[in-house]
Amino acid sequence: MRPLVKVKVSSKKKTTGSVRRRVQSAATPAAKAARPAAKTVTKTAKPAAKTITKSAKQKPAKKTAARGARGRLKHAEPQLLIERFQAAIPDPHVELHFKDPWQLLVAVILSAQSTDRTVNQVTPVLFQRWPTPEALADAAQEDVELVVKSTGFFRNKAKAIRAASRMLIERFGGSVPRTLEELVEVPGVARKTANVVLGAAYGVSSGIVTDTHAMRVAQRLALTREQAPEKIEADLCQVFAREHWIALSHMLVLHGRHLCTARAPACSRCALNELCPARLSPPDGSWHERAAQEASDMAERSLGFVRALAARA
Ligand code: SF4
Numbered sequence: 001m002r003p004l005v006k007v008k009v010s011s012k013k014k015t016t017g018s019v020r021r022r023v024q025s026a027a028t029p030a031a032k033a034a035r036p037a038a039k040t041v042t043k044t045a046k047p048a049a050k051t052i053t054k055s056a057k058q059k060p061a062k063k064t065a066a067r068g069a070r071g072r073l074k075h076a077e078p079q080l081l082i083e084r085f086q087a088a089i090p091d092p093h094v095e096l097h098f099k100d101p102w103q104l105l106v107a108v109i110l111s112a113q114s115t116d117r118t119v120n121q122v123t124p125v126l127f128q129r130w131p132t133p134e135a136l137a138d139a140a141q142e143d144v145e146l147v148v149k150s151t152g153f154f155r156n157k158a159k160a161i162r163a164a165s166r167m168l169i170e171r172f173g174g175s176v177p178r179t180l181e182e183l184v185e186v187p188g189v190a191r192k193t194a195n196v197v198l199g200a201a202y203g204v205s206s207g208i209v210t211d212t213h214a215m216r217v218a219q220r221l222a223l224t225r226e227q228a229p230e231k232i233e234a235d236l237c238q239v240f241a242r243e244h245w246i247a248l249s250h251m252l253v254l255h256g257r258h259l260c261t262a263r264a265p266a267c268s269r270c271a272l273n274e275l276c277p278a279r280l281s282p283p284d285g286s287w288h289e290r291a292a293q294e295a296s297d298m299a300e301r302s303l304g305f306v307r308a309l310a311a312r313a
Contacts, residue, residue: 075222076275078239085251087291088271089298092250094200095257097123101176101201102133102168106161108196109188114151122148133165133174160188180206192229199246208236209249213256220260220278258301259294269293 075081095116098104103123111119126147130136136144144158151157164186168174176197177183183194192211198204208214210229218224224235240248259266265280267273271291273283283290 074277075239076272078241080275081221081272082240082244082248084271084275084287084291085248085255087288088294089251089254090295091298091302092247092254093302094196094250095254096120098201099127101197102165103127104201105164105176105186105189105193105197106136108193109160109164110148110151110157112157113153118151122151133168137162137165137169157188163187164189176201178202178204191233195233195249199249203246205242205245208233208240208245209253210236211253212262213254213260214249214252216262217252217256217260220265220276221272222277254298255294258297 094104096104096107096111097120098107106126107119107123110122126136126144129147130139130144139162141158141162144162145154148154148157148161167186168176171185172182177186178198180191180194180198183189183197184191189197191207192209195207195209198206199209210218210233215229215232218232218236223239224232226232226235236248237245255272259270267276267279268281268284269290270276270279270283271287271294273279273290274287
């Protein structure tokens with residue numbers, strides 16, 4: 001029995017081994033060709049599948065994001081916005097008081113981080129005491145500081161308006177230059193100040209004023225997605241024709257300052273309500289009625305300024 005068992009086992013082993021060798025030898029060419037091929041297919045297929053899966057997941061996300069961005073940026077027709085702004089603010093103007101470009105330049109420098117009302121209380125005293133650029137440039141720093149103190153940052157502001165006056169005398173013959181490039185060289189004058197002065201004093205369309213009020217209104221009307229003043233100005237200048245830039249600057253500022261305020265915008269009374277993606281409440285009455293009311297409020301405020309000026313004179 002024992003030899004038989006050994007024989008069976010060895011024969012099985014031999015058979016298995018020989019079969020394996022035969023299969024291997026017979027299959028080697030194909031296997032050599034097939035195996036790498038199979039590996040290649042598998043390796044190639046897996047990353048490809050992954051790639052497809054990833055791109056399939058990403059594409060809808062990208063589309064959604066793009067649609068969302070376009071949706072947020074979708075603003076009303078510029079002409080419609082202008083039409084309603086013109087009805088609500090028929091007399092767009094700067095609320096700072098001035099008699100000439102130099103006075104406006106000084107007032108705008110003082111208005112940084114302050115209110116026009118405060119500046120309008122300070123400038124009559126300032127210009128009475130130092131009525132020309134020469135006089136202000138020669139004034140003592142401490143004396144000017146005392147006069148402009150209530151506008152805040154008074155040391156820097158006193159220094160800036162004296163230095164600006166000095167530069168006007170030394171480089172521009174005592175006049176405020178009429179180009180943006182020259183004006184931004186004056187101490188204390190950045191692009192926003194230059195746009196206000198050029199537009200309001202000379203009627204030069206150098207850009208659109210983007211102070212905190214104008215930027216807020218532009219963002220709420222979906223005219224921009226930007227945060228930086230220069231980028232918001234660039235967006236606005238693309239949307240609106242140059243002929244509207246000066247008036248629109250005042251309209252955005254006045255609308256933001258008096259109606260579309262930061263904390264409590266009066267959306268139900270806003271003439272632009274139906275055109276505004278950020279409105280918080282439905283409109284009251286027709287847009288013509290709302291525009292007429294805003295215009296009336298604006299006129300009343302202007303009259304108040306004139307009365308206050310007359311009372312001080
Ligand atoms: S509807 Fe409201 S948020 Fe829009 S511009 Fe008017 S006040 Fe501002």
